[in-house]
Amino acid sequence: MSESAEPEFELPRLYRHHAFACYTQRPPGHPRGSCGAAGAQPLWDRLGKAIETERLSDIGFTAAGCLGFCSAGPLMVVYPDGVWYRPTTAQDIDEIVEQHFKQGKRVDRLVMVLTR
Amino acid sequence: MSESAEPEFELPRLYRHHAFACYTQRPPGHPRGSCGAAGAQPLWDRLGKAIETERLSDIGFTAAGCLGFCSAGPLMVVYPDGVWYRPTTAQDIDEIVEQHFKQGKRVDRLVMVLTR
Numbered sequence: 001m002s003e004s005a006e007p008e009f010e011l012p013r014l015y016r017h018h019a020f021a022c023y024t025q026r027p028p029g030h031p032r033g034s035c036g037a038a039g040a041q042p043l044w045d046r047l048g049k050a051i052e053t054e055r056l057s058d059i060g061f062t063a064a065g066c067l068g069f070c071s072a073g074p075l076m077v078v079y080p081d082g083v084w085y086r087p088t089t090a091q092d093i094d095e096i097v098e099q100h101f102k103q104g105k106r107v108d109r110l111v112m113v114l115t116r
Numbered sequence: 117m118s119e120s121a122e123p124e125f126e127l128p129r130l131y132r133h134h135a136f137a138c139y140t141q142r143p144p145g146h147p148r149g150s151c152g153a154a155g156a157q158p159l160w161d162r163l164g165k166a167i168e169t170e171r172l173s174d175i176g177f178t179a180a181g182c183l184g185f186c187s188a189g190p191l192m193v194v195y196p197d198g199v200w201y202r203p204t205t206a207q208d209i210d211e212i213v214e215q216h217f218k219q220g221k222r223v224d225r226l227v228m229v230l231t232r
Contacts, residue, residue, distance in 0.1 A: 011198065012229065012231060014200065015232075020178065062136065062181055063182075064136065064178050064180050064181070065180070066178070077134075079134070080198055081196075082129055083127065108124055108125070113128065115128060115130070116130060116173060
């Protein structure tokens, strides 16, 4: 066992950005709401398709269960940046792809500032 | 519009560590296998329970769909660290909670080094 707090080897970085998008779907009228009820599905479809057709192979995209903060949906989080987004239109998705994923610049107008 | 590449505001960090665990379950004999078929469920149950009972409120834990690398499962990834783990026993889970989540030290023996 090492006494050092330093990791013993450098890990390769699998993805430049890894996005997790909430796919939770609660029925209409459910008191918590859900990203699905807030119209998430076509947005995530567009996001997944853009990553694929633009061959952004260093961008990870994973379906997630409830990320919490249900009233703030549709919600996605991008790591390692730790940026939470609330896109609501196809244009928002395109901007996240173009600006964040391709240029590495946060899309401030779509950021959700969440606190525990 | 700012000309600067720097973000215009500092984002609070919602979670110190945010774990995403694959809940994909494919039927027995499926050629791709799955984390579920590899015995993931009781491990993630234990992980979720530990985070809750130890009140690790700055640790996020989210169910994920397929993370890829299905033959390497059960798979989880911890951000912002970008560490991929393959725990297979209850003890492995306890070690990730104790060492990574509480002490911030990577559990090297459980790390999966993945490449695209």
